[in-house]
Amino acid sequence: MNQPNRPTAVSSPIAVIGAGPYGLSTAAHLRARGLPVRVFGEPMVSWREHMPAGMLLKSTPVASNIDAPQPGHTLVDYCAAAGLPRLITDEDIIPVETFAGYGQWFQEKLIPDLEQVRVVSVDQRPGGGFELKLDSGEQFTARAVVVATGLSGLERLPAELAAAVPDGPSPAGPMSHSAQHHDLTRYAGCELLVVGAGQSALETAVLAAEAGARVRIVARGRGSVAFGEPPWKQPRLRPESPFGRAWSLYVLSYHVQGYRHLPTPARHFLTRRVLGPLGAWWLQERYEGKVETREVRRVVTAETRGGRPVLTVETLGRRPQMLAADHVVAATGYRVDLAALSFLGHALRARLAVSRGTPKLGAGYASSVPGLYFTGMLAGSSYGPLMRFVCGTEFASPRLAGHVAAAYGA
Ligand SMILES: Cc1cc2nc3c(=O)[nH]c(=O)nc-3n(C[C@H](O)[C@H](O)[C@H](O)COP(=O)(O)OP(=O)(O)OC[C@H]3O[C@@H](n4cnc5c(N)ncnc54)[C@H](O)[C@@H]3O)c2cc1C
Structure with missing residues (x-):
């Protein structure tokens, strides 16, 4: 989709904005490829502060793993390490507190140097790369930026x-x-x-x-x-997917790559309708x-x-x-709207190709601005409804990290 714009300072890191499931998983994959990474955000804050205490996850244990490049970081691994009952079958229901604890454990193991500060601005540098400002007052250059800010600021009130x-x-x-x-x-x-x-x-x-x-x-x-329907009443003759047994769910879960090639109205329709209320x-x-x-x-x-x-x-x-x-x-949900990502500089935003307020992404989650990537819910209109759920990290993170490594690796 775009030609990498190699920055002058190749020693500068990749910045990952967001420390929810997508930011943590992406950062772990980037690190596994030997790339220098700085990760920003409050770990699992959406789960700890913006969901009700006592909530249970709708997703099943097998669809609630935060993808990591190395084994030993699944929800089951966390339960074993924390001495909690193992959550395995579709009938095992995950308390939000357990899932938030899992994310925190994942972060402490794989991203121990997470920086719990906010990114207040991201601007393109004339010579390539990006200039970031943090709310600590620090300013630094990154060779690429991954936006994984999830639900933050996207609450929709009609x-x-x-x-x-x-x-x-x-x-x-x-x-x-x-x-x-x-x-x-x-x-x-x-x-x-x-x-x-x-x-x-x-x-x-x-x-x-x-x-x-x-x-x-x-x-x-x-x-x-x-x-x-409960797991034991799911239709047996339809294929399994992380969201239940149905052909539409199967296609959207396992043919994610083709989604962004669908006509725009079809993509927006599917993003809205599949896995609806x-x-x-x-x-x-x-x-x-x-x-x-x-x-x-x-x-x-x-x-x-x-x-x-x-x-x-x-x-x-x-x-x-x-x-x-x-x-x-x-309880009127969330709407992806780039205008809500106030930390993206005006000039940068003006250069981004968008479709109905959402970034248009190419292969490897790359936006039209070289070096700027979006993942998670922000990638939903290009990669489909799977991106609204934790299990989408399995598809997204290795591909995004692979693209960054190829384009911006040392
Ligand atoms: C009520 C509810 C229930 C849900 N249940 C499920 C479920 O059962 N299963 C499922 O798979 N999904 C569920 N989801 C969806 C789930 O929230 C998302 O799949 C998941 O949180 C997305 O992860 P993320 O990393 O993209 O974003 P988030 O988890 O939202 O994390 C965002 C991160 O960005 C950081 N951030 C934001 N702005 C900045 C900034 N300027 N600078 C630095 N950091 C910043 C935050 O600090 C945070 O760390 C549910 C959502 C809701 C609202």
Whole structure:
């Protein structure tokens, strides 16, 4: 896709921005190829601070490994090292605390020199390479940059909901985004509306209800609250994939390379639709009878009255209806938008080829700016829905590291 722009300072490192599963895995692969790497970010912060305590992972153990170049770094290896019960079968469910501990252990073993600082700016240097500034005040040159910032800053709040919170969503105000919650016990005794029907919405609703809140889910469309089949009920005659048995899931999991050659509308459609909203099989029992479901055509407006949020919805019968509560949690997901990555300099951003706000990537996760790479969710529109999940590290990290080594190795 692009010709490597070899920097003058070949001794400068590769910078990896992000210390979640993708950043850690990519950095481990780069290091295994003998490349000098500096890695920045808070280890596993999305999992430790932006997901509710008590959450269980929807992905199965086999689909929850952070890919490493050498053996001994799987979730099972971590469980053995930490003296935890081994999580192996599709019926073993992973607590978020265990997964965050796994990521931290992976980091301590493979990236012990992780720098827990923020990158505040990335700009291209005239002679090649990039100039990075850190919030510690340090400034340095990198020969290549990998952006692995995951979900950070990509929380989506639809305009009709955002109108109710001009100062932005907050757990202490009338409305929050699901990513702002770690401790849902703060809503014990409160009335809560949770907008959304994905796993995050349904699990937030269940955890809040179990903590003593009265919870209603506001979901768009008839039958929109649905749960997956347990492993023992998966259709036997369809191929297996990390997400269950289905041909579409199999193709998207094992033919990732071809995804970016599909026409743009097809890619965006698949990224949105495949693996769409569906609760985990083990959540259904905890949901039914504890959380009320309000199926609506759409949320029309949101406002606050006397400090309380009020949603005006259009019912399935197309009548307006008002729903009031003490607090609204918008479990409305994430949207990749390069504009949200404020650390990318304006000139750099202007040079990036994008498709609907997302970077267009070529082979090896390379962007149109030589030396700048994107992985994880940021690579989803080029490499498919697999990139939204931890198991995508197995495909992404060795390929990205291979491309960097070929183009920017010493
Ligand atoms: C509620 C919920 C449940 C989920 N459950 C699952 C599941 O069961 N299985 C699954 O596979 N996936 C699940 N996911 C998706 C999962 O979050 C992603 O697959 C995974 O976290 C992506 O990893 P990542 O490394 O790309 O980003 P993240 O884990 O989001 O990490 C981002 C990193 O970037 C760093 N960072 C950001 N900005 C900067 C900066 N300017 N400077 C330095 N560092 C920076 C942060 O400190 C952090 O270290 C879930 C997501 C949500 C929201």
